[in-house]
Amino acid sequence: MLEVRNVSRVFGQRKAVDNISFRVDGAQFIGIIGRSGAGKSTFLRMMNRLTTASAGQILVDGTDILALNGAAARAWQSQCAMIFQQFNLVPRMDVASNVLHGKLNSRSTLTTIFNMWSRADIVQALDILDRLGIAEQAPKRAEALSGGQQQRVAIARALMQDPKIILADEPIASLDPMNAQMVMDTLKRINTEDGRMVIANLHTLDTARRYCDRVIGLRDGRIVFDGVPADLTTDAAREIYGADESFNEDATSTSLPADKVAHLHVLPMAAQ
């Protein structure tokens, strides 16, 4: 369904993404990990066509989406929703209008620039907000919401696009642990219930292990790890992050103590 072939992106002399290839079949939850500057964001931005690729192909159902131009490229963007670290909502517009923006590609320019939407569209936006548990925020300005709520509005905007693929660029990096878990749970439910592929750049390894079906590790623009979360050992993580023996992920882990307790409970049960 998704096939990435030898994709590269060069900024000046530096190769941000260096000849990466992988293939995804079915609606998997893919996590991309790697340290800052490893090329995670650049890759997602190339998939959404926010950044132009220097070389390579990305085939989605047989179409090379990197070769699309103009209206066709915008149509592709509407099918591949993007969720940003800083939410990227229009702060001074109300929440429901922000969600409605997900339909901009398929509605006329004239009506949308005056924020005129059909009743059916508005009802759909409100239903999506209700599904994400923030229906009562619909008339508020986006900037008045907390970070976790704003990120759920961004997810609602993504759902409004009815996309095949959802790209999430460090969706929880600006959120506290509680909100981070809520946002990740929401993405996971969209992945399993709606059958949409999710590709998320993640900063924390325990998040990657917990939510992803498959983890891809990038280092200096190249794929250095590609496997199931169970293979993501501390040694593998040291390889991905280029860290030495002193690297200890527990030192900066954001997982709540309850997570650890829950994991511990599993052990005696399995032993029985």
Next chain:
Amino acid sequence: MTFLATGARGTADLRHAYLAQVQRRRLYSGLLTILFVALMVSGFQIAQARNAGDFLNGITHIFDFPADIVDEAIAKAGNLPGHIWDALPPLIETINIAAVSTLIGTLFGGLLALASTRGLAAWPRLIVVFRRTSDVLRAVPEIVIALVLIFVLGAGPVPAAIAIALHTAGATGKLFSEVNENADLKPVEGLASVGAGWVQRMMLGVIPQVAPNYFSYALLRFEINIRASAILGFVGAGGIGYELKNAMTFGQGKLDEAAGIFIVLFATIVIFDQLSGVIRHRLTYGDA
């Protein structure tokens, strides 16, 4: 489909409330549009009634004067290069007036702006005073200040430069303070945390952020000031405006000279417009 059961009843209420709000907003925008159109139509009728002549009949004569100038310029085309050459010295005087007044005006404008921006001002209680000062400087037309100064100081470029500088200070004070409001306060907080004084915080924390915008607005102001200083020539401030006034007076047969001056003035403004456009683009987007 639902993750969280808000309850069918609660959801229906929320939906109804939001749809009602959308309806209300549309009603208001519709009424405002109708009001706007009505005001435009009635305004035109009032203006038409107050006009000494008739707008629709008069409009056809709008191009008579430019046509006279063009006719005379064509008839005496051989004199044009000479007229253009003669217009250069007063043009330089006009540009000089504009440059001096832009420089002095923007310096004062920058100070006014820093003193009248909330969150940056050294004396927050005096923000109102500085704001009203730049309002007043902006509100009085340049030509009024120039006429008063010419009466006091005598005709010449100095009163014009002062008049334009005062107006520039008021205008840039307002523009710069809006730039300041969009400046990121985090670097300023960082400098405050190491014990920097107000002048240090402004010069090191604010100015580096806003300098490209300041410069861009100053260049725009320079263009405007070239036009302003040409106009002030009409009331005796010297420069190209004075020559233009003499040439344009009816019935002297000097309209070809006026045409030469118009060509020079037009070329100057186009050149400076293009030049400042290039520089501003470079300041905003870097060298690329």
